[in-house]
Amino acid sequence: MRTCQMLYPRDTVVRRAVSMDGMWKFRTDQRQEGLEKGWTKGLPGPDLIPVPASFQDLYTDKDMREFTGDVWYETDVFVPGEWEGKEVAVRFGCATHRAKVYVNGKEAVSHEGGFLPFLAVVTDTVQYNAYNKVVVLVNNELNVTSIPCGETKVLSNGKKMSSPYFDFFNYSGLQRPVRLIAYPKEHIEDLSLVYGFEGEDAVVHYTVETTGEHLVTVDVFDALSEKVASCTGKEGELRIPHVHKWGIRDGYLYRFVIRIMDGDTLIDEYYDEIGIRTVEIKGTDILLNGEKVYLKGFGKHEDSDIVGRGFHMGVMKRDFECMKWINANCFRTSHYPYSEEIYQMADREGMLVIDEVAAVGLFKSLMNFMEASTGKKTAFFREDTIPQLLEEHLQCVEDMICRDKNHACVIAWSLLNEPETTDEAAVPYFEKVFAKAWEADPQKRPRTFAMIMNSLPHNCKCYQFSDFLSLNRYYGWYLMGGYEITDAEAAFRKELDAWEAKKLDRPVVFTEYGADTNPAEHKLPSVMWSQEYQLEYLEMCHRVFDSYPFVAGELVWNFADFQTTEGILRMNGNKKGIFTRQRQPKQAAYYYRERWGGKSR
Numbered sequence: 001m002r003t004c005q006m007l008y009p010r011d012t013v014v015r016r017a018v019s020m021d022g023m024w025k026f027r028t029d030q031r032q033e034g035l036e037k038g039w040t041k042g043l044p045g046p047d048l049i050p051v052p053a054s055f056q057d058l059y060t061d062k063d064m065r066e067f068t069g070d071v072w073y074e075t076d077v078f079v080p081g082e083w084e085g086k087e088v089a090v091r092f093g094c095a096t097h098r099a100k101v102y103v104n105g106k107e108a109v110s111h112e113g114g115f116l117p118f119l120a121v122v123t124d125t126v127q128y129n130a131y132n133k134v135v136v137l138v139n140n141e142l143n144v145t146s147i148p149c150g151e152t153k154v155l156s157n158g159k160k161m162s163s164p165y166f167d168f169f170n171y172s173g174l175q176r177p178v179r180l181i182a183y184p185k186e187h188i189e190d191l192s193l194v195y196g197f198e199g200e201d202a203v204v205h206y207t208v209e210t211t212g213e214h215l216v217t218v219d220v221f222d223a224l225s226e227k228v229a230s231c232t233g234k235e236g237e238l239r240i241p242h243v244h245k246w247g248i249r250d251g252y253l254y255r256f257v258i259r260i261m262d263g264d265t266l267i268d269e270y271y272d273e274i275g276i277r278t279v280e281i282k283g284t285d286i287l288l289n290g291e292k293v294y295l296k297g298f299g300k301h302e303d304s305d306i307v308g309r310g311f312h313m314g315v316m317k318r319d320f321e322c323m324k325w326i327n328a329n330c331f332r333t334s335h336y337p338y339s340e341e342i343y344q345m346a347d348r349e350g351m352l353v354i355d356e357v358a359a360v361g362l363f364k365s366l367m368n369f370m371e372a373s374t375g376k377k378t379a380f381f382r383e384d385t386i387p388q389l390l391e392e393h394l395q396c397v398e399d400m401i402c403r404d405k406n407h408a409c410v411i412a413w414s415l416l417n418e419p420e421t422t423d424e425a426a427v428p429y430f431e432k433v434f435a436k437a438w439e440a441d442p443q444k445r446p447r448t449f450a451m452i453m454n455s456l457p458h459n460c461k462c463y464q465f466s467d468f469l470s471l472n473r474y475y476g477w478y479l480m481g482g483y484e485i486t487d488a489e490a491a492f493r494k495e496l497d498a499w500e501a502k503k504l505d506r507p508v509v510f511t512e513y514g515a516d517t518n519p520a521e522h523k524l525p526s527v528m529w530s531q532e533y534q535l536e537y538l539e540m541c542h543r544v545f546d547s548y549p550f551v552a553g554e555l556v557w558n559f560a561d562f563q564t565t566e567g568i569l570r571m572n573g574n575k576k577g578i579f580t581r582q583r584q585p586k587q588a589a590y591y592y593r594e595r596w597g598g599k600s601r
């Protein structure tokens with residue numbers, strides 16, 4: 001278990017969190033000579049780049065944008081003398097896809113996986129009251145044993161190139177905030193919460209993990225800072241009278257303050273802002289606080305001009321404003337866990353989130369979403385690389401749930417995107433992944449995975465694992481697009497009839513449907529890629545959704561246009577956005593604003 005590094009860094013009486021964001025030294029390592037040449041002690045060259053950001057779109061040179069291999073970052077950080085006696089660590093929001101961290105020339109940690117936080121504990125390596133050198137070696141190569149999956153090609157000129165098995169640009173680097181943190185030696189490692197309601201009150205069962213045996217206290221404060229409940233012990237029950245439940249566009253948060261006490265002496269203190277709500281599936285309904293909700297919103301990406309996948313507070317704010325304007329209530333963190341600040345914002349804004357782990361590309365193809373439509377099978381889960389991939393996948397599921405389990409906004413876990421499911425060999429793999437999520441989540445939230453076009457009622461071997469079915473469907477785009485759209489609608493209905501006939505008694509959510517649209521293209525009558533066709537396509541899909549009572553949500557693909565690898569199917573990126581990459585509305589956005597504003601299924 002790597003629990004303690006998942007707590008979001010906060011300042012309290014006995015904890016410190018200092019931002020290390022800013023301009024860092026940077027260097028690509030084409031010939032992989034950095035280690036030999038001693039770059040762990042400091043980088044040659046004057047180049048500086050911002051952290052957090054993806055490095056790819058900052059330069060004007062194509063070799064930099066496409067760079068695949070090792071890149072190095074360096075900064076100096078001052079460690080205050082008064083921190084001596086505490087644990088000291090550098091906390092990375094993420095390093096994509098893997099990293100080794102060196103502090104004052106010594107390796108502090110090595111981490112695999114590009115979308116979750118990790119700590120380099122440096123208590124005994126740093127010099128106090130002095131500047132310390134932090135060097136990070138980041139590698140962004142894709143392969144089939146780490147998630148997401150892909151390949152690294154070597155071109156005839158010797159340069160490497162990323163070939164993702166997925167449809168988003170392989171942005172990488174230090175893309176999220178980095179902080180220097182200090183916390184007590186005996187400390188709080190984890191907090192888990194489970195909610196129930198009794199009349200007007202909430203009953204909150206809590207568990208606190210600490211590294212010692214001193215007394216633990218928990219106090220709960222409402223939004224006016226009035227204490228509303230308290231309890232002692234590592235495990236217990238808190239009763240919050242007249243609870244203000246967290247809900248859609250009603251992001252009411254309580255402050256939970258946890259302390260470790262030695263008599264009157266404070267050993268550790270941590271707090272979190274918590275929304276109290278329940279989520280469950282009942283028959284074909286998704287219930288929030290016991291009431292049926294219909295999910296309206298998007299599959300998103302962390303993606304914007306210049307900073308790529310880098311966390312940018314302005315972009316986050318704009319995205320939430322656009323989602324509220326259009327009357328959305330939900331988004332999926334396709335196709336990886338997002339930066340922690342985004343979940344905090346969703347908690348505050350009362351926005352529902354389906355949290356997805358980066359298990360995308362588990363289908364051996366560079367264009368899986370295309371080839372799958374043709375019914376192609378690849379026997380992905382029969383490869384001998386699968387045990388290693390599974391190990392990594394399970395670790396990421398555990399880390400994601402550990403990081404995000406206390407967010408009210410997270411209503412479900414998406415454990416894979418568009419894996420191959422038509423081969424029996426997938427079944428034992430799925431079994432383990434779904435069991436891991438169940439075991440890791442104290443709230444036992446619904447689990448799902450996003451199903452590719454060829455995972456159909458008659459051939460999908462894995463849908464039974466999902467508490468609600470998540471369908472990615474492109475009838476009328478990849479299949480039977482344009483004037484054939486009437487046949488697309490008939491085929492779409494035929495598939496849904498076949499799901500209905502299975503009497504699954506579970507909700508179905510459309511986690512993807514969409515049509516590429518050039519915002520500059522208008523054409524009457526419509527052609528594919530025009531704004532008019534996007535609307536016709538969406539209206540067709542909605543006619544279908546509205547005819548089946550077990551449909552519990554529609555998350556259109558995508559919130560905004562986003563960058564992908566270049567190719568003949570992508571015009572400088574995927575254009576299925578309802579907003580442009582600059583977050584301006586396409587015509588379809590006004591249509592959604594009306595549909596979602598009025599919809600109460």
Ligand code: GCB
Nearest residue numbers: 167369417418472512574576
């Ligand atoms: C999918 C994938 C998504 C793609 C999308 C598309 O099925 O899950 O990553 O971007 O289709 O636009 O083709």
